Amino acid sequence: MSEIIRSLQRDLNDFGEDLHLIGAEALAGRHPGEHPDNLGAGAMAAPATPEAAVAVVRWCIDNGVPMVPQGGRTGLVGGGTSRPGELILSTARLARIEAIDPLARTATVGAGVTLQALQEAAAEFGLTPGIDLAARGSATIGGMIATNAGGILAFRNGVMRHQVLGIEAVLPDGSLFSDLTRVLKVSAGPDIKQLLIGSEGAYGFVTRAVLKLETFNPLRATALVGVPDATAALALIAHFRAQPALQLEGAELMWRDYFRDSAGERGFDLDWLARETPAVLLLEVSAASEAEARAALEDGLAALWEEHGLTSGIVAASLDQARRFWAIREESDFIYRLHPAAPSFDVSVPPGALDAYVAGLEARLRAVDAGFAAYVYGHVADGNLHISVFGEGAAAPAMKGPIEDAVYAGVSDLGGSFSAEHGVGLEKQRAFLAYGNPVRRAAAVAIKAALDPKNLFNPGKVPFA
Amino acid sequence: MSEIIRSLQRDLNDFGEDLHLIGAEALAGRHPGEHPDNLGAGAMAAPATPEAAVAVVRWCIDNGVPMVPQGGRTGLVGGGTSRPGELILSTARLARIEAIDPLARTATVGAGVTLQALQEAAAEFGLTPGIDLAARGSATIGGMIATNAGGILAFRNGVMRHQVLGIEAVLPDGSLFSDLTRVLKVSAGPDIKQLLIGSEGAYGFVTRAVLKLETFNPLRATALVGVPDATAALALIAHFRAQPALQLEGAELMWRDYFRDSAGERGFDLDWLARETPAVLLLEVSAASEAEARAALEDGLAALWEEHGLTSGIVAASLDQARRFWAIREESDFIYRLHPAAPSFDVSVPPGALDAYVAGLEARLRAVDAGFAAYVYGHVADGNLHISVFGEGAAAPAMKGPIEDAVYAGVSDLGGSFSAEHGVGLEKQRAFLAYGNPVRRAAAVAIKAALDPKNLFNPGKVPFA
Missing domain, CATH: 3.30.43.10 (Uridine Diphospho-n-acetylenolpyruvylglucosamine Reductase, domain 2)
Structure with a gap:
């Protein structure tokens, strides 16, 4: 011991x-x-x-x-x-869902509550935390606060920061910061709790939170659609978002290599989709009934088919099939079975810049090594891409810098981020120092010195003071 | 000079x-x-x-x-x-709308752009800033950032903080902080721009911002409904928010005195509504057509009429009538004509606590002076109430403390705020010191000393260091 x-x-x-x-x-x-x-x-x-x-x-x-x-x-x-x-x-023993208030649409939870536990508790009131991500079974509310988690619903509800109303935390001076606000509107001076969101433990240890909840509608339809590029996917997304009688519940784009290998590894007979199209869009909408959701999805795709060069599509015939569609997108562990230690990234760029960014990325990777390629997939509606680079030697230490530079080139100038939803941790330290905003970092370091002068909270991590 | x-x-x-x-x-x-x-x-x-x-x-x-x-x-x-x-x-000369990106659903604007100017520019793309408030014609984006403005759509879209993606500002050390992020997802270390939101100039001078835009649907129906209390209003709100084919666009509650005097001062013949009911709810919904919006509103009210004790109601027959309904809620200057210097407040409490809070407020005011009463009205869906106290002597300096205490009693314990959307400024200094969170304030003061050691940014205001 x-x-x-x-x-x-x-x-x-x-x-x-x-x-x-x-x-x-x-x-x-x-x-x-x-x-x-x-x-x-x-x-x-x-x-x-x-x-x-x-x-x-x-x-x-x-x-x-x-x-x-x-x-x-x-x-x-x-x-x-x-x-x-x-x-x-x-936070493992701070795992109690303390209250769900359906009128105020808030949940008060211990930081160790998992996302899935909260989703299930909120669903009993027809509500949802408004955030969803593949690690829902293990990821905790406290960890999601510390990394400002995003996920598949961010395009509609925003990221974790937008769902957090209140935080209780122990600050680096040992004081208990108890700002368990249960209302949306607070304009009462500097909002210190914002510093605890997305700072990966640099400014304190979150013990409890109050989250905003959103309406949950299970009446849905789900489709996979072959699209020529992200621009076409965004046109479909804009179409469905503009329909007053619909809610867009998911919009995930998988470029061809990702879709082919993920579907193939899972033994799904969807090769025809991947063959015919540069990318596959997973769309999910909800409406007043499953039939209406399905009809709206089919009608929308038919209406946009020619104009946007759609090549193929399939609407899920059952909930089970819809789940299989989602698994192709969410269960990405095949990447590391096929390409152990493939360098992986999580960037965001404004959606309108996606096609140019992906084309540039592929060219830059080939310039590093003609055998390099990338799986590209992610939350297309908010411009968040996950990228795994593969090819002989891609995991070699000497390739780390050149591959990072290929991935991050231009991202900041576009108004994007070198880390969209995964955080900085240790692995993105070089990116934080090379591609992060230096004025932002200087202010973060000054605040770190003011709040944690002994540098005892998650030292050696952001802001790398 | x-x-x-x-x-x-x-x-x-x-x-x-x-x-x-x-x-x-x-x-x-x-x-x-x-x-x-x-x-x-x-x-x-x-x-x-x-x-x-x-x-x-x-x-x-x-x-x-x-x-x-x-x-x-x-x-x-x-x-x-x-x-x-x-x-x-x-910020008057930083008033250019620099770009609206309909695919990314973002606007890049100078801090001096008015809310209304941005609303009009976004409407050309079927979009809206997602924030709306009565001062839209003069209030600027920079000022709305500095006070974390709220308004009538916060229950759905959140407050200003939730719409801000990027900020450019001059920090108190004279450095230019240029974090013109144009994406929703950033998990790249401490998010310093959050400190500039809602801090009323304590940490810098905002010069530019990138805002998220939302879908705007002009196909609407508007009603005034007599309700027995806030609980009934919240039940109506929950009903309409749960309809997948509808969007709730407005939910404003006016307690009887406010409604009677506001409608009366404007010469509207709506006295019957005020006579029969303790409060009047303004509801606005949008749908796939104006006819559908109107039908959904009428059907919903009919379905809930008996269960929730609704007493009277009127659905606007024209856009002009809908505007008149809104004017009763938004044009509150009659208060100061009838009761010059009436002490005014802006609190938030969790919606489920509204009825108990208002009943307690009225009792506490009568305990201060049997002749005191209050206009109470506001954004019921998010629990934000505006309160003006009147009665002989209510504006006397000696009454300031007792009235404040009557208004703020219990608000913090409920998880509410003594200032919901107006900020602290000078007028809420006593409340900030008496009712604000002391740990939060201590951290804000420490950060002020770190970022603005000479105390040159809006000195004598929050955090009152």
Whole structure:
């Protein structure tokens, strides 16, 4: 057992069941999640109350022990990695859905509640958190706040920042910041909770949150449509978004290589779609009935077919088939089976710039190595692309810089971001320093020094002070 | 001419038409806006480029001159007031709509663009800024950012923070912060632009912004409905929000006194509505056609009539009549004609708590003085109430504290806010200090010291460091 855990057990033994302290032996049996170093500290505190969380943070401040906040460990960029000598602050025991208020359309939850648990609880009231993403079963609300998570509904509801009304957190000075606002409108001076959103633990440890909920409509229809390019996909999206009797529920674009290999790996007989078209658009709409949703989808596609050069399409005949369509988009782990260690990226560019960006990307990758290519897929309505580069030698360390430069070229000038929804963590440190806004970073560093002068909250991560 | 203007003319004469410097004589002819002290500095710099704005801010830093950012001067709480020895930074000449991108659904605008100008430009693309408020003709995008403005569509689209994608601003160290992000998804470290939203100029001078746009549907129907209480209004709102073929475009509740006097002052023969009912709800919905919107509104009201104790209602027969309905809600200046200097407030509470809050408010006001009563009206779907207290002696200085305490009692504990959308300015300073979150304020003060160590940006205002 580490010295940190032993000392915590000695100093904070009053908290009993409200504070679990977990050493390296017990952690050895746990899954580290998406990064092998997540449990590297070998020491974890899992408070069950804000008071216990405050006590742990104050103990760490007094003893100079760095802290790493951790949720579902689904982060893809290493933002939750920890090292010996650090203490993991886990939200695992802050996992209660405390209240759902259907009139105010709000949910009050512990930071360790998973997205899926909240989705299921909200669905009983015909509501949804308004955010959805593939890691819903493990990703926690606290982690989604820390990374300002996005996902498949952001084009309509915005990102996590737009759903967060209130936050309770322990700040780096050990104070309990309890701003459990339950209303949309607050204009009462600087909104400090915004600093906790998307800062990956740099400014505090989120323990509780109040989220805004949205109307959930399960009456849907889903289609896969072959499109010539992102521009055509955006025209379809604009058409369906402008229909007052419809809601667009999903708009995901997969360029040909991604669609072919994902569908193929899953054994789906959709090769005809991939053969005929440069990209496949997954569309989902909801309406007053499933029949109306389906009719609107079919009518809309028919109306736009010729003008936008649509080549092929299939509307799901059953919920089960719709789920299979979504699996082609969401279950991307085939990439690493086919191309172990393929360098992966998560950029956003304004939607109108997507086609030029993707064409430029492919050319830039070929210029690095004629054998390089990329899987490109993502949330086309908000311009968020996921990119995995493959080809012989693409995973070699020497290729890291050239491939990154090929992916990030021009993104900032377009008003996009080198990290759209995954965060910075360790893996995007070079991008943060090379492609991030330097004035923004300088202000973030100044604030870090003001709020966390000992640099104890997730040190070595953003803002890399 | 003030010494400040003379010195600026001497030191910054290179900027020519890009920088207007305006002295007390020229300002004397201008309307001060909603607060008589807005032009109190008697010195204004109106840059037309970010470079000119940077030069002015650096000059002020070098010369220790405090600065007061100013937009349309429509603020209701004195956030833009200025004093001799200060320099007003005006956005008036940063008033260009630079781009509207219908595919990305974004607008890039100068901070001095009025909301109405942007609404009109976006409407040409079937889009809207997604924020609407009564001061639309004068309120500027920069000012709306500085106060995190809300308005009548917040229940659906969120507040200004949710519509802002990018900001360009001059920070208190004189650096140009240019984060003109044009995408929804950014998870690239601490999002410093959030600090500029809702901070009333404490952390910088906003010069440009990128805003998200929403679908605009003009095919609408509008009704006034007599309801027994806010709970019944919320049930109607929930009904219409759950209809997939409809969009709720407005939901404004006016308690009886407000409705009676506003309609009466405008000479509308709607006394029957006010007589029969404790409150009147203005509802507006949009649909695939005006006929469908009207039918859905009539059907919905009929279906809910008995269950929710509706007493009376009228659906507008024309666009002109709908405008008159809105004028009853929006044109609240009759209050100050009938009750000069009536103390006015802008609070938010979770919608489900509205009836208990209003009943408690009325009782607390009567406890202060049996003759006190209040106009209560506002954005019921998000729990934002505007309140004006009247009765003999209500405007007396000695009543300020007791009335404030009656209005703010319990608001924070409910998860509401003492200022929902108007900001803090000077008038809510006492409330900020007495009812604001102290941990939040301490962090805001620490950040103020880090970013603006000379306290030159809107000094004497939030966070009152």
